[in-house]
Amino acid sequence: MARKLLLTHIDVPGINTLEVYRQKGGYRAVEKALKSMSPDDVLEEVKKSGLRGRGGAGFPTGMKWSFLAKPEGVARYLVCNADESEPGTFKDRYLMTHIPHALIEGMIVSSYALGTATSYIYVRGEMMPQIRILEQAIAEAKNAGLLGKNILGSGYDLEIFVHPGGGAYICGEETALLESLEGKRGNPRIKPPFPAVSGLYGCPTVVNNVESIASVVPIINDGGDEYAKIGIGRSTGTKLISAGGNLRKPGVYEIELGLPVEEFIYSDEYCGGIADGKRLKAVVAGGSSVPILPANLILKTSTGESRLMSYESLAEGGFETGTMMGSGGFIAFDEDQCIVRNTYNFTRFYRHESCGQCSPCREGTGWMEKILYNIEHGQASPQDIDLLWDIQRNIEGNTICPLGDAAAWPVAAAIRHFRDEFEWHINNPQEAQTKNFGLAHYADPLAPLAE
Template structure:
């Protein structure tokens, strides 16, 4: 059985209750923090652990913290990104709903390291039931002296607020999130300057993902070296994978990074194989924004090595034959799946969620959706396939934020790996799977 860092107590009854969490050793990392670490030492400890951001980009967490502008006398902010709207990704709500104190404890640790007096959890509007759970847990943390003035008799004080968004996917992009938190329309900002220098209300800010923050108590309790001993050279610790699609056991799984993809899909400990004994056709391994891979390339790299659930193994081969770990939203498709139709679903999503600030994304996402719908309804022509590739190429890298890339990569990769299926759809003027 894999070691559990994030989900070790997840099945304990009433874990959302302060006393239950506390009796299982909760908030001891905060006590240890006051005894053993200065803020800079805590940042160093997180750097040593090798923890990488779990929101999608995989940026090293301690390094990100060290970029925070500490020369200015402006206040600093720490913000938890709980927007979680990426199709296929549903891991953060698992923590928020079942173990909110783990997240709050992580927020205290991060805030202390960054010298922050006020911190926020920005939560997706649709997760209102989770917001209520977190707000109750915050109240309990105040009542028990872990939030507020002079935490546990120390000189350190922290206020923590939970703020819902209005349900826009783009508000998960960290600068759009900050705009939204300031009460404005959630449009991504042009970078630089980065939030570490000009963030919330123009002040130095760090934004981290829920899972990243929830990993901190274990790291402080057990030490950076213990965390770094789990995983692979470039992918340390454990990762939550939300698995969905045509598998026997969809759900949220905690894996040790470096687990073979084949074991994850077929073993009973995880996905339990493909439904109805069907054949695996393709996987989107890191949430809908990453390139799709056909069965042969998700199980083995182009070099013939077993593909692992790690940052470096999934990236092996670049975008020609590889993909990304992203947020860990693992979408499995069996051999009854129509690639045109599933790609149309994603294209429709990105078109709908584009904030419209930059023309390649605003227009390109709409064009890609329209062309895919044309092909799907039997009215496409062969020229449409190259047109899609052309549009995707011109959206990628030419936009203010990575939503443009996220819309382009699934299109480019689906055509790269399943071109014949698009051609067949156009020739037949209908879908082979539903005719």
């Protein structure tokens, strides 16, 4: 059995309450940090752990904390990004629902390390049940002297507030989140300045994902060096994966980074294989914004080695033959799923969620949606595939925030790996509307690629 750090007690009745959470060792990290460690000691343990941001970017958390400006007499803030708007991702919601005190404890320790007296949890507006759960957990912690003035007699003061978000994908981007938190329209800011210098209310701010902050708890309890022993290479620790799509056992799984992708998909400990005994066709490994990979490339790297669930292994080969860990939204497609239809669905989402600030994204996502609609509905010409490629290429890297890249990458990967499926839709317009382009159209089910 794989080690679990965040979901160890997930099945314990009442683990969502302070009483049961403390019975299972909860808030030991707060006591240890506030009573026997300085803020710099906590920061050093997080650095030694090698923890990387679990929201998608994978940037080293300790390094991000060290960038926080600390001008004299200026407030600093920690903001937890609980927006979780990436399609295919639901692990943060799961954690907040079942073990809310893991996040609250992580917020206290992280706030102490950063020297913040006020911290916020920005939760996606649709997650009202989770908002109420977190507010209840904060009230319990405050009544127990774990929040507020002079926490545990340490002299450290902290208030945590839950803020319902705007319900927009773009608010998952940290500067758009800060704009929304300030009561403005959630449009991304131009960087620099970065939030570490000028963030919430113009003050130095750190924005971290739910899982990232919760992971600070086992790091402080066990030590950064022990945490770094779990995983592989620079992909240390455990990772929560939201497994969905055509799997026998979809759900949230905590894995040790470095687990073979094939084992994650097919072992009974995890996803249990493809539903209904069908064959695997493709996988989106890290949420809708990362490149899709066909079965042969998600199971093996371009050099023939087993692909691992790690930041480095998934990215091996760049976007030509690799993908990204992203937010851990793992979506599997079986042999009967239509890649064109899936790509159109993703693109329609990104067109809808574009804030409209940048013309490449505002106009480009709309045109990609129209072209993909025409391809899916038998109204396109062969030249439209090349036009679609050119549009996504002109969006990537040309927008203020990463939403443009998020919209472009799935389209690029779908054309790169499944171009013959796009061509089939165009050449068979009547059949395309009534029948999916499944693996039966490929000579080798595990190599659905045109050179």
